Amino acid sequence: MNLTMWRKALTVIPDVSKQEWDGLDIVSKWLISTRAAVLVMTAMSAILAGLFAWRANAFDFAAWVALTLGLVLAHASNNLLNDHVDYSRGVDRQNYFRTMYGPHPLENQLLSRKQHLAYFFVTVLLAFVCGLYLIWQTNFDQIAWALLGAGAFFLLFYTWPLKYIALGEIAVFLVWGPLMVGGGYFVITQTWDWNIVIASTVYALGVTTVIFGKHIDKMQPDREKHIHTLPSLLGEKASRYAVLGMMILPYLIVIYLVATGSFSPVLLIVLFALPRLKQVAPAFLKPKPEERPDGFPQGQGGWPLYFAPLAFIYNRAFGSLFILGVLADVVLHKLI
Numbered sequence: 001m002n003l004t005m006w007r008k009a010l011t012v013i014p015d016v017s018k019q020e021w022d023g024l025d026i027v028s029k030w031l032i033s034t035r036a037a038v039l040v041m042t043a044m045s046a047i048l049a050g051l052f053a054w055r056a057n058a059f060d061f062a063a064w065v066a067l068t069l070g071l072v073l074a075h076a077s078n079n080l081l082n083d084h085v086d087y088s089r090g091v092d093r094q095n096y097f098r099t100m101y102g103p104h105p106l107e108n109q110l111l112s113r114k115q116h117l118a119y120f121f122v123t124v125l126l127a128f129v130c131g132l133y134l135i136w137q138t139n140f141d142q143i144a145w146a147l148l149g150a151g152a153f154f155l156l157f158y159t160w161p162l163k164y165i166a167l168g169e170i171a172v173f174l175v176w177g178p179l180m181v182g183g184g185y186f187v188i189t190q191t192w193d194w195n196i197v198i199a200s201t202v203y204a205l206g207v208t209t210v211i212f213g214k215h216i217d218k219m220q221p222d223r224e225k226h227i228h229t230l231p232s233l234l235g236e237k238a239s240r241y242a243v244l245g246m247m248i249l250p251y252l253i254v255i256y257l258v259a260t261g262s263f264s265p266v267l268l269i270v271l272f273a274l275p276r277l278k279q280v281a282p283a284f285l286k287p288k289p290e291e292r293p294d295g296f297p298q299g300q301g302g303w304p305l306y307f308a309p310l311a312f313i314y315n316r317a318f319g320s321l322f323i324l325g326v327l328a329d330v331v332l333h334k335l336i
Contacts (some may be wrong), residue, residue, distance in 0.1 A: 002028050006146075009036050016022060016103055021110045033083075033105045033119055034076035041207050042075040043068060044319060045176055048203060048326060049184030052196050055330040058189035063137050067184050070130030074155050077124035082159040084116055089160070091225050124155070134187040147183040154179070166230045172211045177204025195262045202250040202322055206315035209246045212239065213307035217288065240284045243311060247277055250318065254325075264332050269325040273318040280310045 008014050009031035016024070016032065024032075031193045046068035087106040105111040111119070116175040131148045131330050138144040154162075154175050162168050181200030186192050213231040215222065216239045222232050231239035254270050257263045284307065302309055 002223075004108045006031060009243075010040075011037055013037050013103075016110075018108070018110060021103075027108075030076075030119060030123075032103060033111065033116070034079050034123070036076070038079075039075050041073050041176065041210075042071050042180065044323060045180035045200075046071050046184055047323060048181045048200070049188060051323070051326050051330050052181070052193075052199070053188040055326075055333050056185075056189055056191070056193075058191065060137070060188050063134060063188045066130045066133045066137070068185060070127050070134065071180055071184070073123055073127035073130065074151060076328065077120060077127055078155045078158060080120040080123060081156070084113075084120065085159045091227065099135065122185075126154075138187055138190050141190065144187055147179065147186065150179055151175075151183075163229060164227050166228050166233050169208055169212055169215065169230045173201075173204050173208045175204075176207040178200045185220070195257070198253065199257055199326075202253050203319060205246045205250050206319050206322075209243050209311040210308055210315055212243050212246065213311035214305060214310075216240065216243070216307045217305045236287060240307070243307065244281060244284050245316060247281070247311075247318075250322075253324075264329050266328045266332060267322075267325040269328065270318060270321045273314070273321050276314050276317040280314045283307070283310050 002026075005014070005024060005028040009028060013035050014032060021029065021032075030036075046064070049067060050059065050064045053064070083104060083106060087104065103110060104308050106113065107118055107121075131151065135141070135144045135148060152203065154171050158168060158171050162171050178197050181203065182192075182197040185196045206215035212231060216236055217229040218235060219229070219232050222229055231242075234242065251274075254263075254267050258267055287308050292298060296303055296306070297309070
C-alpha cells in the first residue's frame with residue numbers, strides 16, 4: 001500500500017519508470033493506468049446528480065453511491081479501452097501526444113496486453129454490476145435500461161469509431177451532462193426532469209472544452225493518423241472560437257435557470273469565474289505558440305498540451321463555483 005502514490009495519482013498523471021512501476025501496489029498501478037486524476041470530472045457529475053436529488057427531497061444514499069462508483073469505474077474502463085484500442089491501431093506510438101503527458105501502460109511496457117485487458121474487464125464488470133443494481137433499484141424501468149445501454153455504447157465506441165468521425169466531442173457533451181447528471185438524477189429519484197437536464201449542460205460544456213482543447217493541441221498528429229476529430233475538421237481558428245463560445249454559453253444558461261425560477265439567484269456565484277475567463281481567453285484568440293511560453297508548465301498535463309490545460313484550469317474554477325452554487329441553492333431550498 002502506497003498512500004503517497006495514491007494521492008499523487010489522483011491529482012496528476014505521475015511519470016514513473018519501469019523500475020518504479022514494478023515496486024508499486026496493484027491499486028497504484030490501476031490508478032495510473034486509468035489516469036485517475038481525470039476521473040474527478042466524472043465524480044463531479046455524480047455529485048451534481050446527488051445534489052439535485054437532495055434538492056427534490058428524493059435522495060437515496062445507496063443509489064447515489066452505486067451511481068458514483070459505476071460512473072467512475074465506467075470512465076476508468078473507457079480510459080483503459082482507449083489506450084488499448086489506440087495502441088493496437090498504431091496511434092499511441094512513436095512519441096504521440098498520449099505518451100507525452102503520462103505513462104502509457106502498453107507503449108511504455110508497464111503492462112502486457114493480457115494484463116491490460118484484465119484491468120479493463122475487471123473494471124468494466126464492476127461498473128456493469130453497479131448499473132444492474134441501479135436498474136433493480138428503479139424496478140427495471142425502461143428509461144434505466146436505456147441509460148445503461150447508452151452508457152455502454154459510448155464506453156465501448158467512443159475511441160473507435162466516434163472519435164475518428166468527429167463525434168467524440170459530441171459524445172463527451174452528452175455523457176457528462178444529460179447522461180451522467182440527468183440520467184443519474186433519474187436513477188436516484190426515478191423521475192425525469194428536463195430542468196435538471198438543462199442544468200447538466202452547464203457542467204457538460206466545461207468538460208467538453210477540455211477535450212476540445214486537447215484535440216486542438218494534437219490536431220496535426222491526428223490528421224496524420226487519419227483521426228478526424230471535430231477540431232481537425234473545423235480548423236484551429238474556428239475550434240478556438242468554439243471553445244470560447246462553450247465557455248461563455250454556461251453563463252447564459254445559468255442566467256436562464258435563475259430568470260425562470262428553476263434555481264435561486266445564488267447560482268449566479270459562477271460570475272466570480274469571469275476573471276479566470278478573462279485570464280485564459282486571450283490565449284484562445286491566437287494560434288498555438290510553436291514553442292512553450294515562459295512559465296507554462298511542461299509534462300503531467302502541461303506542454304506540449306496547451307489549450308487543454310488552459311481549458312482545464314478555467315473549467316476547474318467555473319465548475320467548482322457552479323457546484324458551490326448548486327449546494328447553496330439546495331441549502332436555501334431546504335430552509336425556505
